Amino acid sequence: MSSSVALQRRFDLAAMGDEATRIRKRGGDEEDDEEEEDDERGMEAWERAYADERSWENLQEDESGLLRPIDTKTLVHAQYRRRLLQKSAASAASRIQKGLIRYLYLVIDLSRAASETDYRPSRMVAVAKCAEVFIREFFDQNPLSHVGLVTIKDGISHRLTEIGGSPESQIKALMGKLECSGDASLQNALELIHGYLSQIPSYGHREVLILYSALNTCDPGDIMETIKKCKKAKIRCSVIGLSAEIFICKHVCEETGGSYTVALDESHFKELLLEHAPPPPAIAEYAAANLIKMGFPQRGAEGVIAICSCHKDVKIGGGYTCPRCKARVCELPTECRICGLTLVSSPHLARSYHHLFPVTPFNEVSSVPFKLSQKLAQTCFGCQQSLVSIGTKFAPHVSCLKCNQRFCLDCDIYIHESLHNCPGCESQRATA
Amino acid sequence: MNSVSTPSKLYSGNFTYISSSPFLYFLPPLMGLLILWQSDDVSLIVVLLDVNPFFWASSAASVGDSTSPHHPTAILSFSKLLNHVIPFLNSLLLLNQLNQVVLVATGVNSCSYIYDSGDSEGESAGSVPAVCSEILRRLEEFVDKDRLLGKGPDKVVAAGVSSLLSGSLSLALCYIQRVFRSKARHPQPRILCLQSSPDGPEQYVAVMNSIFSAQRSMVPIDSCVMGVQHSAFLQQASYITGGVYLKPQHLDGLFQYLSAVFATDLQSRSFLQLPKPAGVDFRASCFCHKKTIDMGYVCSVCLSIFCKHHKKCSTCGSEFSQAPSDPNATPDRKRKTSEV
Numbered sequence: 001m002s003s004s005v006a007l008q009r010r011f012d013l014a015a016m017g018d019e020a021t022r023i024r025k026r027g028g029d030e031e032d033d034e035e036e037e038d039d040e041r042g043m044e045a046w047e048r049a050y051a052d053e054r055s056w057e058n059l060q061e062d063e064s065g066l067l068r069p070i071d072t073k074t075l076v077h078a079q080y081r082r083r084l085l086q087k088s089a090a091s092a093a094s095r096i097q098k099g100l101i102r103y104l105y106l107v108i109d110l111s112r113a114a115s116e117t118d119y120r121p122s123r124m125v126a127v128a129k130c131a132e133v134f135i136r137e138f139f140d141q142n143p144l145s146h147v148g149l150v151t152i153k154d155g156i157s158h159r160l161t162e163i164g165g166s167p168e169s170q171i172k173a174l175m176g177k178l179e180c181s182g183d184a185s186l187q188n189a190l191e192l193i194h195g196y197l198s199q200i201p202s203y204g205h206r207e208v209l210i211l212y213s214a215l216n217t218c219d220p221g222d223i224m225e226t227i228k229k230c231k232k233a234k235i236r237c238s239v240i241g242l243s244a245e246i247f248i249c250k251h252v253c254e255e256t257g258g259s260y261t262v263a264l265d266e267s268h269f270k271e272l273l274l275e276h277a278p279p280p281p282a283i284a285e286y287a288a289a290n291l292i293k294m295g296f297p298q299r300g301a302e303g304v305i306a307i308c309s310c311h312k313d314v315k316i317g318g319g320y321t322c323p324r325c326k327a328r329v330c331e332l333p334t335e336c337r338i339c340g341l342t343l344v345s346s347p348h349l350a351r352s353y354h355h356l357f358p359v360t361p362f363n364e365v366s367s368v369p370f371k372l373s374q375k376l377a378q379t380c381f382g383c384q385q386s387l388v389s390i391g392t393k394f395a396p397h398v399s400c401l402k403c404n405q406r407f408c409l410d411c412d413i414y415i416h417e418s419l420h421n422c423p424g425c426e427s428q429r430a431t432a
Numbered sequence: 433m434n435s436v437s438t439p440s441k442l443y444s445g446n447f448t449y450i451s452s453s454p455f456l457y458f459l460p461p462l463m464g465l466l467i468l469w470q471s472d473d474v475s476l477i478v479v480l481l482d483v484n485p486f487f488w489a490s491s492a493a494s495v496g497d498s499t500s501p502h503h504p505t506a507i508l509s510f511s512k513l514l515n516h517v518i519p520f521l522n523s524l525l526l527l528n529q530l531n532q533v534v535l536v537a538t539g540v541n542s543c544s545y546i547y548d549s550g551d552s553e554g555e556s557a558g559s560v561p562a563v564c565s566e567i568l569r570r571l572e573e574f575v576d577k578d579r580l581l582g583k584g585p586d587k588v589v590a591a592g593v594s595s596l597l598s599g600s601l602s603l604a605l606c607y608i609q610r611v612f613r614s615k616a617r618h619p620q621p622r623i624l625c626l627q628s629s630p631d632g633p634e635q636y637v638a639v640m641n642s643i644f645s646a647q648r649s650m651v652p653i654d655s656c657v658m659g660v661q662h663s664a665f666l667q668q669a670s671y672i673t674g675g676v677y678l679k680p681q682h683l684d685g686l687f688q689y690l691s692a693v694f695a696t697d698l699q700s701r702s703f704l705q706l707p708k709p710a711g712v713d714f715r716a717s718c719f720c721h722k723k724t725i726d727m728g729y730v731c732s733v734c735l736s737i738f739c740k741h742h743k744k745c746s747t748c749g750s751e752f753s754q755a756p757s758d759p760n761a762t763p764d765r766k767r768k769t770s771e772v
């Protein structure tokens with residue numbers, strides 16, 4: 001039964017011409033569905049057992065000859081150190097543009113093709129899941145940007161959400177509208193978005209990202225005209241296909257300067273999607289560095305009644321006050337409707353500051369003879385965990401170059417991966 | 433500078449502790465029931481106590497001279513504050529046998545762990561007078577050490593000096609991470625900041641980093657501000673992490689505020705009407721002068737904030753070619769109004 005479905009699909013692919021004959025990793029073996037659920041895709045059962053369960057390697061003998069699980073902690077820490085040093089070298093070289101103001105419409109194909117089950121449980125659900133991750137990541141990487149959602153089904157396109165700066169409302173709207181039917185129409189989607197994106201301010205970068213499941217497009221007119229219009233309006237269109245490469249998608253992307261990719265499976269799809277989260281290098285180069293005047297509004301008290309300037313409606317509680325003209329707005333980021341000041345939430349900007357001021361990697365202190373170090377503190381400065389191992393030696397630990405405080409390996413990882421502050425340096429007054 | 437030497441004496445003498453039994457009186461009856469029902473509402477409370485001698489010395493001075501114009505509300509000496517705080521810590525421990533309290537002192541020149549109820553096993557553990565004297569002794573040591581650190585080559589002056597909130601927040605978060613690692617069933621952690629001195633704008637980035645890390649590990653930051661002004665840092669911290677922000681009106685009743693608002697564990701909070709935030713101050717600090725600003729210029733490459741227009745970004749080195757772009761110049765706005 002399932003093999004006949006696979007056969008049918010291969011037939012469809014063949015019908016689309018030779019561009020469609022892309023390699024499907026999981027094409028043939030749809031029979032062993034259950035086993036495909038776990039991570040080792042494409043690995044045969046007899047290989048798997050040997051590759052995974054080398055359980056004897058996780059054991060070591062301790063002093064008294066007992067078998068104990070291996071001390072993975074130092075191993076994990078060594079791996080982390082390597083990653084940290086690599087990262088600090090890489091971040092020195094690359095310059096990430098955080099201040100680009102991108103206006104992106106995410107188009108989700110909810111045509112009949114999205115109900116196919118080659119992605120688990122269906123293409124539609126897989127796309128929605130990845131889109132959620134993408135939207136969050138997008139706002140993390142582009143704190144000042146905006147996203148809107150458009151769906152295509154039954155041959156028409158429909159704007160699900162207005163373009164805006166809050167990830168939560170977008171995700172909620174998407175999850176509420178997951179059903180698919182009918183045909184896909186690329187032209188209708190592009191026409192609709194062209195209408196919306198031509199209204200945005202000129203400093204914004206206009207982008208469309210289409211997640212396309214269908215293998216055809218059912219258009220009311222000449223799509224070439226629409227593509228020309230988009231090109232003229234400087235809208236950058238990118239497509240990620242879920243089934244096979246299609247000429248018209250490739251053409252749209254080539255004409256407008258976007259990128260066209262086709263996903264092999266779900267993890268590949270997610271990878272391709274997340275590649276769109278950092279600003280594309282093409283527009284990053286094009287944008288000149290400049291200073292943007294911005295306001296950081298205060299949040300109003302709960303229970304205070306005010307009329308907001310965006311909906312012209314009475315709102316109770318919440319809302320933000322423009323620092324220049326004191327008008328009330330509902331959501332950030334936005335522009336003040338009265339004085340035109342760009343209003344952002346300052347914590348939103350501050351989320352990326354750890355990239356600017358990273359904590360320098362700590363020095364490894366491996367084995368200080370215990371007698372020499374008696375005057376040193378015997379606990380981790382961060383968490384107070386003892387640094388003395390069972391014997392009379394210090395356990396491996398690290399120390400900060402600036403403040404000379406010593407930390408356990410766990411704190412080292414936490415400080416560099418999540419906290420981004422050295423507790424020792426923060427606990428002393430900076431000598432200005 | 434005379435005032436600096438006084439604070440350590442301030443609370444060494446007249447300390448008496450309030451018996452911690454009457455606190456149950458302040459709790460709604462519903463909560464008492466919940467404590468009996470649920471054994472997994474064990475909390476770990478990391479209390480960050482601001483021990484800024486500049487603030488407490490000046491407030492002690494205004495206790496005698498209540499007409500002092502500088503600190504009209506801060507009529508509480510440090511010893512009085514401890515009369516409220518230490519019984520509160522004891523009551524937290526009595527709320528649930530398994531509760532753990534960690535006290536961290538936030539000084540002007542250093543931060544340090546003062547007391548950990550999980551450490552003192554055996555002999556005097558749990559005995560209320562023992563805990564009190566322990567805390568007092570270690571606080572005094574800390575204040576002395578902190579003062580000596582300030583007497584280095586570069587003396588800290590000015591009375592409006594801030595304490596190192598970023599340091600004690602970072603310590604608290606490291607401690608909480610250790611608790612997360614240690615046991616599979618760990619207590620529910622939260623942080624309580626008892627802050628009196630004003631914000632230090634130079635700590636902006638570090639404090640924000642701590643807030644985001646707390647948010648990621650779902651640790652709420654409660655804050656009780658006893659100073660003259662609201663604290664923008666703590667308003668943001670409590671707002672972002674889902675904690676409670678409170679600036680008590682009458683510091684005489686601090687114990688009541690503490691026990692009624694901050695003693696409740698996270699599960700019980702959904703049943704209570706806790707104080708709603710009276711607005712959140714989202715102002716940022718500029719990178720160039722460490723000034724708190726509500727309007728400024730943002731570098732489009734790295735998002736650094738500056739209070740005035742510069743030719744070059746001091747953080748990422750980008751050169752700004754044009755005049756400051758106010759993207760919403762007149763043409764845009766005209767079109768927008770015509771649309772409406």
Ligand SMILES: [Zn+2]
Nearest residue numbers: 322325336339
């Ligand atoms: Zn305004």
Ligand SMILES: [Zn+2]
Nearest residue numbers: 380383408411
């Ligand atoms: Zn540690």
Ligand SMILES: [Zn+2]
Nearest residue numbers: 400403422425
């Ligand atoms: Zn350090």
Ligand SMILES: [Zn+2]
Nearest residue numbers: 718720721739
């Ligand atoms: Zn400045």
Ligand SMILES: [Zn+2]
Nearest residue numbers: 731734745748
């Ligand atoms: Zn910059």
